Amino acid sequence: MQCQLWMGSLEPNMTESFIMAAFHRMGQRPLAVKVMRNKFTGEPAGYAFVHFQTDEESVDAMHKLNGKPIPGTFPVVRFRLNTASREARSNMQHEREFSVWVGDLSPDVDDYSLYRVFASKYSSIKTAKVILDSSGYTKGYGFVRFGNEEEQRNALYAMNGYTGLGSKPLKICTAVPKPKTIVTTQSTTTTTTTSASYNSGTEYNQYYDPSAYWQNYSAWSGYYGQGDQSAAAAAQAVAVAEPVQTAAAVKAQNDDLALVDHKTSLDIDQLNQEFLDPELSLWDSLEASQWFPHEVVEAH
């Protein structure tokens, strides 16, 4: 991946030297930082490329820093890091992705500890990510991505119930890849639209594995939640690819489409619950008013 990371969530006042200093304070030593700008207006584009000496170094930095507060920011801005390179991005769009969903993560588990545990057993591991909410607190689950299907399958049972990471046994499920930004296929044909629907079609089969149905149910809903047009387009793509499909199967697809809004209503309920949760409100106000990292204090 050409020894570099993509870094997002940048604010306009974050210069290259500021970012470089932030990495230094976190114990990382990038070779260079390049903040990207809008080609036409010259305004900061909100992201940068951070170069390292080796791929290993960049991956290590990504897992150690991602989601952590950027020193010197207030209100807190967190590192948003991802693997970069033109090559990696184009590969990602065409290669199948082998990931597992990891649940029951206790609050002390971060990207790096998740990565280390899996990397010690699975050499093809690419990335590990713990999903955080907007305040930076873990949602208790994450994704581990592998370079091949064998290791993904092995991890599926070998790591299920694993103890030794955080305080709870891990729960492992097959991850349902989240589709990329999907544009409605009814708009004018563009290359973006074409590749999006193609990807949806190629990965469709696993969603119809009956044994995985319940396991993937929630992810399913999110998949279709992207928009009815894309779902219909994907279903059509499969129907074309598999002429043996029966009317019953098509009916099943249509029924599944109806699940979308069930999930949507659950989300709303959940959001409301979080909004009304007094503990979360307390945290939010703490974060907004007085909660900032040691680095800021030390700097003054």
Added chain:
DNA sequence: CGACGGGACGC
């Protein structure tokens, strides 16, 4: 283990 509806593109 397990569930069942909200709302209107862009040519």
Added chain:
DNA sequence: CGACGGGACGC
């Protein structure tokens, strides 16, 4: 329990 990632490619 739960189902991601805002944003993306110059030198």
